[in-house]
Amino acid sequence: MNWKWPEPVLKWKGALGKYQAVLLVIALGALLLLLPTGGGGDDPEHQAAEDAAECFDLEAFEQRLEDTLSQIQGAGKVRVVLALDSGSRRVLAQDLEQEGDGSGSSTVVTIGGGSAGEAVVPLQTLAPDFRGALVVCPGGNDPQVKLRLLEAVSALTGLSSHRISVCEGNP
Numbered sequence: 001m002n003w004k005w006p007e008p009v010l011k012w013k014g015a016l017g018k019y020q021a022v023l024l025v026i027a028l029g030a031l032l033l034l035l036p037t038g039g040g041g042d043d044p045e046h047q048a049a050e051d052a053a054e055c056f057d058l059e060a061f062e063q064r065l066e067d068t069l070s071q072i073q074g075a076g077k078v079r080v081v082l083a084l085d086s087g088s089r090r091v092l093a094q095d096l097e098q099e100g101d102g103s104g105s106s107t108v109v110t111i112g113g114g115s116a117g118e119a120v121v122p123l124q125t126l127a128p129d130f131r132g133a134l135v136v137c138p139g140g141n142d143p144q145v146k147l148r149l150l151e152a153v154s155a156l157t158g159l160s161s162h163r164i165s166v167c168e169g170n171p
Contacts, residue, residue: 062081065082065156066078068156069137074139075138075149078136078137080134082132083130083131084128084129084131085129130158132165133157136167136169137149137169138168140166149164
């Protein structure tokens with residue numbers, strides 16, 4: 001059985017052959033428009049996850065500090081306890097309005113989030129303020145190890161040396 005394409009289909013096939021590259025680009029563009037962007041800016045759950053990532057995690061910071069300080073020669077297994085004066089904070093953009101009599105008001109700047117509502121405009125995130133640190137390790141009585149630990153904790157937390165206590169502990 002020998003099947004033939006109808007005449008109008010053959011004409012379209014010939015025309016499509018000439019513009020094959022153009023049609024391929026158009027089809028590719030349409031496909032890219034249909035793909036999700038991954039921005040997720042309008043998604044409240046995505047925004048909450050971003051906010052949680054910006055928050056300071058004290059336990060994770062202590063663990064990371066312990067792992068790092070344990071690498072100092074002579075320190076051994078290090079345990080760290082940090083005390084905070086205040087946690088991390090976000091500074092938000094504000095719109096200040098001055099009145100003629102010297103009084104004024106300020107409002108937090110927000111941007112429209114589409115169907116998800118509005119979102120605040122953060123300018124910066126400030127690190128937490130540390131009150132003090134306790135470092136316990138088997139090499140805590142060695143003056144050289146103690147000095148290295150004091151300098152390292154001071155550099156990473158911004159604490160002065162009189163707010164950091166290094167003690168000898170059980171191995």
